[in-house]
Amino acid sequence: MRPEEERQLIELARLGDVEVFMRLTREYEHQIFQLTFHLTGNREDAADLTQETFLQAFRAMKKFRGEASFHTWLYRIAINLSLNFLKKSRREKNGQESVEEIEENRGGAQLEYNFSQDxxxxxxxxxxxxxxxxxxxxxxxxxxxxxxxxxxxxxxxxxxxxxxxxxxxxxxxxxxxxxxxxxxxxxxxxxxxxxxx
Amino acid sequence: MNCEKYQKMISDRLDGRLSRRKEKKLDRHLAGCPLCRDYLEAQEIIQREAFKIGEIDYPPEWWPQFEQNLKEKLILEGGLDGLQAVEGNKNKGNKNDSKKANRLVLRPVAVRALSLVLVVATVVTIAFLIIYKEKGRPEELPLAMMLSYEESYLNLNQMLADDEAIASEFVNSLEESIIGDTIQSGSENAIIDFDNNLPANDFKIELNKLQKENHNPEEGV
The missing domain is CATH 1.10.10.10 (Winged helix-like DNA-binding domain superfamily/Winged helix DNA-binding domain)
Incomplete structure (x- = not known):
């Protein structure tokens, strides 16, 4: 998407136009999903955080002044949400399997990543x-x-x-x-x- | 040897952030430090394996459902869809203008009214506290009663001034009453000192004379 086109869409989205906001969402949803997945390590959590990122962005559109790029602004929202999520789940996670325990139970780990080249x-x-x-x-x-x-x-x-x-x-x-x-x-x-x- | 410093350089090198001068410095250090060479090798493995974490994505058919769910939530949040958005934005603009105008008119009035109420309430409270604290509960007669006595006094004054016969009778009865009381009490110092501001002053002088005579009855006889 060209920067000028994005600027126009942002202006319309600021007025509450959902359809226009969805065009912006389609542009960035995969990147935000990747980011939240890298931060949380879980696909379902990443999907939830991606949705929450766009919901928060929509609510805060009127506050977006274009000082940072829209992409950076979305990343900041996603990171803040992910950090809060991590802090919360970190407290709840105490007692779960650690890296050392994985070493003991080699072969039992469930992987969600793409492996290749080896x-x-x-x-x-x-x-x-x-x-x-x-x-x-x-x-x-x-x-x-x-x-x-x-x-x-x-x-x-x-x-x-x-x-x-x-x-x-x-x-x-x-x-x-x-x-x-x-x-x-x-x-x-x-x-x-x-x-x- | 300060290996920590060079290990930080190794990290920057892996991120492509090391200047040429520092690259050379690091290479010179690595040539003579097996510990840092081992550290570099370990970090290169971590970096290489981290890239394998790579990208993950849902299948393409998952995303339309994600978008539909998001869109529904955005509309529930108060977002406007399609043509509704165009109309809504026009109305929103008008509403915002009138809201702004109302704010400009109403806000100072509301603030002033509230301020006035607060000031009056504060003054009344302070005044009440000061009066109540300093004077305590008023023990004098209630104001209505006081006004009633004053009215009676003025009426009497008026009546005595208007009718000489009544005034004379009043003076006589007053003389008798005072003389009787004074004789009964037997007090030598019981001299009534009339206030010169009282009405019907013309009989007061006579009364004083009478009083003095009654205090010294022998002299008068």
Whole structure:
């Protein structure tokens, strides 16, 4: 969609036109779903958060002043909703299976990801590793998890992530570094095996 | 060796954020530090595997249902659909204009009225508290009764001024009453000092004389 066309649609959507807002939704729903999935790690939660993101955006359309792009604004809403969701579910999750427990129950992990490219010899190990990596990302403190997901999984630059998160590029850089250190620590036994292969 | 600093550089390198100068510095460090080489290798594996998490999506037929549900919710939220939106936006514009106008007119009046009520209520409360606290409960006669006595007094005054016969009779009865009381009490100092502002002052002087004589009966005899 051209920026000029998007601006016109935003103006109409600000007046409460649902059909116009749905055109904007169709433009961004897959990206928002991907983002919320990367942040929550669960397809159903991601679908709910995607819907809630667009509902909140519709309610707040009158407040949208175009200082950030519509895309960045939607991302911010989705991230805020996801962070709240993560904090809430983190409190409820205490006691659930940790990465260490996955290591003990190898082969039992249920995966929702697309695997490919690995040779048959190491595909099994890779599948386990990715499941454990996802679990380890899920267990990161929310701020680190979101920053890591934006930079590594969403492939945003530090600058873009800083814009979406409303923080400095240095903060993004530091959080990603800390997240990587935490992941390495959590996945040490897998990494040793991988490095030996 | 400050490996933490170089491990941060490794993270920035993986994100494509390391300057050429720092790249060279990091390479020089890696050449001599097996610990950081091991760290780099581990982080490269994590990065590579993280990309495999990759994209996930629902099948294409799932999205129209998602959009339909969302649209229904948006309409429930008060959104306007299609032509309704065009008409609604026109009306909304008019309504907003009249609302703005009403706000401009009504708001200052409402604020002023509320302020006035608050000020009056505050003044009355403060006045009541001050009077009640300082003077306590008024022990004097009620105002209606006081006015009633004053009215009687004025009527009497008027009556005595109008009719000399009545005035004379009144003075005589008053003399008798006072002299009798004074003799009965036997007090030597019981001198009645009339207020000169009282009406019918012409008989007061006589009364005073009589009183003095009655206090010293021997002198008078």
């Amino acid at each position: 040779s048959p010899e190491d595909s099994s190990l890779s599948a386990e590793f990715v499941a454990s990596l996802k679990k380890a990302i899920d267990e990161l403190p929310p701020a680190y998890r979101v920053t890591f997901s934006l930079v590594v999984l969403e492939e945003m630059s530090h600058k873009e992530a800083a814009g979406v998160l409303g923080c400095s590029e240095k903060t993004v850089s530091w959080r990603v570094h800390e997240a990587r250190k935490m992941l390495k620590k959590k996945l040490q036994s897998f990494l040793t095996l991988k490095q030996e292969v």
